Amino acid sequence: MENQGSSIIQALGAGSGIDFIQLASDLSQATFDPQRANLNSRTEALTARISAASLLRSSLNDLAAALGDRVRNGDLSPTPSLTNPAIADVSTTSGIAPQGTYSLEVSQLASGQTLALQDYSSGSDLVGEGTLNIRFGTVNGASFTEDTGQTALAIQMTDADTLSSLAGKISAGSDGKLFAYVAQGSGGAQLVIKGEDGATNGFVLEPAGGSGAGGPGDLGYLAWSPASDAGELRQSAQDAIFELDTVQITSSSNTVTGLPEGISLELLETNVGAPATLSFSNNTGAISAVMTDLVAALNDIVGLLSEASSGLGGALTNDQGARELRRDLSALTTQRVIPGAAEGEPSTLADLGLKITREGTFAFDSGRLNDTLTASPDAAAAMFTAGPFGVFATIDNLARDNTLSSDSSSLGGSVARYQAQIERNDERLADIAEDQEQLRNRLTRSFVSAQSVVASSQSTLSFLQQQIDAFNQSN
Template identity: 75%
Template structure:
């Protein structure tokens, strides 16, 4: 760079010397002429890029507004409050949930005859939790306890807990809890009868268990301090079993179901239950009712959000003078919005059931804005509450699917007729213009160099002519003086 700078200074000195007081800066003149030659084209490209960037910004705003509308509506649908709400005649029996995307209908009877519970054992008594339990291995197997019999569940891995000579009642409780990977929980209860090891399993009939210690200690068998003092099976039970493991049993519409847990899923129509109490002989009625208030509220918000999109569309794409006045993506969005109220969103709806957004009260004014026809919405909710609720699911059809599809179709970067396609097109034009600006800069620099060389050569010729003219003038002056 230092060499280049030296050459430029040298060229300037040469021109200044050759200029011989002419007052002309040929370096600046060459730069000014080359810049003036290319300024119109460069300014046109830069102005075009500024306009394209504004178009990208406007299309991005519209694209974001559509995606935000679809996202917000999806959140409301997935929240579940727009689906039919469950109502249980005896609410103390169970808590009821529904699956997003499924709208249960009709009434069901629910009768709970048995709750799921876990097996609980309380060992024979020790003096204190610090008492030694004896050395050996405490084996635990899982399965079903039925009266005095035990049937092992071979699908469940048993436990083999190593017990050292230093283990106490408290330390073996900790080993059981940590070694069972959550299947068992053990602790020491210091009650009026002394210290007892309490062990609790998981809910469900197959989660019962037996204790089968193998002692290597020296104390007499069957006494505290010998590990076999913790032995337990249903045939030898003498009061250690405080609660038997069992499944939940209930009837839904007189059909019997069993569950290892009181939290039950996978029932018909996406119904879920958390069983709390039994109601043998007194079935409770489970019904599902449309949440009219929530549907009206979401339609009100939906119309307001649509009008925000329309307002933005009018600001950015109304007429040829606007940023997106001649944009195909903006025109496509306007066309889609104009037919939105009449679009069928529930193609499988039966005659008389709501199938369009217009059936939910959506209408469009002459000015192209949206409004909510509350009378039509109320009539739909009154005549077909289940059909209206079914339109607010996360399935393949419905209000959300329609708006989500509208957003996707109008924002795809790969579709030249969408807002996303417009953004892609404008960005490509900017890239091409940047390449042209680069070529303009190269051509301008090439012209400046040519002009500089030309001016140096021309000035050199002028200087030589001036020198010759000066010599001749001297000769003439000398001749005149001699005469």
């Protein structure tokens, strides 16, 4: 858009030789340049502070996350050991440190019902039209008690269905509860149906709509119930039964979870009359390794903090969040991470070998850790849990407390404060741009007026000069 007044000046001839439009623009810009430069300088400094504080905040969060992964992955938990490992595979819940010993005696494994039905000549034999109903429940001797909480199946059969196609329909239509296939044995083809583990997962076969002939080719030939069993039942559905410290426990699966102290079992064999002993050994090597890594990570943070907050040129010199972080780090070794620890039991990071040097950096005292592991191995291992107390909770709280945006004394609060100042600077820069434009317009109008006066004066001078010249010529 053409500057206000420029056309007027051009129309008047601008005989002074001065570009008043550019002059107005230059003067208005020069008026506000110092303010703009000051604000831009402040924004650059604030951006550097945000960058430094954000890097520290990110480093704290990364440390907490990495330590949490180590704890939850279970490599710091005590290692389970069973005197008869053939009985069960043992695992523990990540973040829980089980202690003590347990006796384990398995008297029965969980299993699913298996039926091998009567013979056909081949899998391509027709089985008959109708509906094969399958109900689930508990088979006990010759009786069957339906579990009404499980949905019964209704397998629809056509006159073209064979023994093999029936097997496919059972497997596909049961949503994983049953698996069926045709086994070609020495006596002919048999439909084999296997159910899920657990006593309540037994099942009966109840055909409907058959011709009543009762032989192969009639759907009624596939009927089965425990009362009519003639050897088709090859494996009964049953629960696993075992004793943990002589307390009997049943499970519908051989995979057992929810046991004390986060113990899980995968039952493999029975050991009636010969209980096995389950115990736990602490992984001292993993504890030493994680403490070494923790010291290195903390020193990285101390280095970043020193670089950002030391000297006059530090981005976070005199920053409240940086000062608070330094205080928290200096108190880290003596902070009680296990508030309820018994007298003489480890309760601080110093007990795990973390110490602070005179220079304000961290160091690893392996001798102190070894003394703790020798005197209180279980208590030391219990400090590495995912619970509300312990090493992870302490580092996690350190990260949270120093990165919370709503806390004005934290690094998070510093970032929020600096961001707000940048926003105010941007608003002030916008105001300056508006003020500068207004000044430019005022100057342009003034120069237009001045140019008009100059043009008028030049016209008068020219007229007078003409009169004088004419007078001189006449004389």
